[in-house]
Amino acid sequence: MRAKDAVGRYGENVATRFVQDAGWQVLDRNWRGADGELDIVALDGTALVTVEVKTRRGVGFGHPAEAVTARKVARLRRLTAQWVAAHDVRPRSIRIDVIAVLVPRSGAAHVEHLVGIV
Secondary structure (H helix, E strand, O other): OOHHHHHHHHHHHHHHHHHHHOOOEEEEEEEEEOOEEEEEEEEEOOEEEEEEEEEEOOOOOOOHHHHOOHHHHHHHHHHHHHHHHHOOOOOOEEEEEEEEEEOOOOOOOEEEEEOOOO
C-alpha cells in the first residue's frame, strides 16, 4: 500500500470512530457506485448522512476540506442518490458532511466535522 493510501485509510478509520462515538449508526463504508465511492454512509438519528473524508499530513497544500470542490459535491450528490436507490432505507432527511483529518508527525489526529455542506 502506498503511503498516501495508508494515510487516507487511517483518516477514514479515524472518521468512522468519530461518528460512531457521536452515536451514529454506520451503514456502509467505501461504497462504490457508478460515479465513484462514498467514504461513509451513516444514520445520525433519522438523517442519512454521507461523509466525505479528506486526510492530510499538513496544510502545505491547503486545509483538507478545501479539496471538496463544487464538482466533487455534485458527484457526492449523485452517489448519495445512487446509494439510496440501491438500499431499502427511507430517511427523513439526507445531508452530506465532510470530515477533515489532519495527521501530525506525532500525537493524535485533529478532526474537523463540517455539517451539511450542501
